[in-house]
Amino acid sequence: MWIYEKKLEYPVKIKNPNPKMAKYIITQYGGPDGELAASLRYLSQRFSMVTPQARATLNDIGTEELAHLEIVGSMVRQLMDDVSIEEIKESDLGAYYADHDKAVYPISAAGNPFTAAYIQSKGDPVTDLYEDMAAEQKARSTYEWLINLADDPDVIEPLKFLRAREVVHFQRFGEALRIVQDKLAEKKFYVKKPE
């Protein structure tokens, strides 16, 4: 089960609202390489992992991604705080406002609603861990493009934190993959019975 802790993993304290930036950053909430996709991917894949290390890694990174989802949602919310209708019309946020007001909804920067088609859960731990490593790299790149789009340190700092976590997660998934491959090699253990 999960226990909610009433604090963020990393603080979000954005003084100056910026609806344009909200529209970009929301892609890490509900977009293809976002935190919702990440948590759902790892928390689903963990059921078919084969070593204790890989199970724990998927479980615990999947959990941390939920904390990142909360950080990104907090950023989006604060970036839209106290923004006037005029500012919304001037920024790209008008279409979003028409559907969601200033609520936080899982959607990509291009406006596509979240879909489970962003993730896989394949039953083969090697396949899944390769996907996970790629996913971490894609998330890292996205945070870099978001940092390029931002000029406010209140926005850049949490983005840098999130980017750094993707690098660590990539490293841990790489280690889990090596452990899984060693185990499969040594035990002559097949995930799927060969015909």
Add this chain to the structure above:
Amino acid sequence: MDKNRQKLLKQLSALDFMAVDLNLYLDTHPYDRDALLRYNSIVMQANALRSYYERMYGPLYSFRSTSDYPWRWINNPWPWEYEFNFKLAGEE
């Protein structure tokens, strides 16, 4: 008063972050005794600080923390709000 809460929260967040990071490291290095000792020590420090924070400012955990009367869990601010968080940006 809020300054003090934010200072405590900052210390607690730093300890908890080290615990999260070491937890992931230990998942793939379960025999690293030094990392494990460090992890245990950080978790104990964080637990002590967390108890103190909760006595002063109310529950941090859903259904794991006790509360004074009336039920303090619902108190503002919530973590996603500007007022809740401490400032890190621009600091080195």
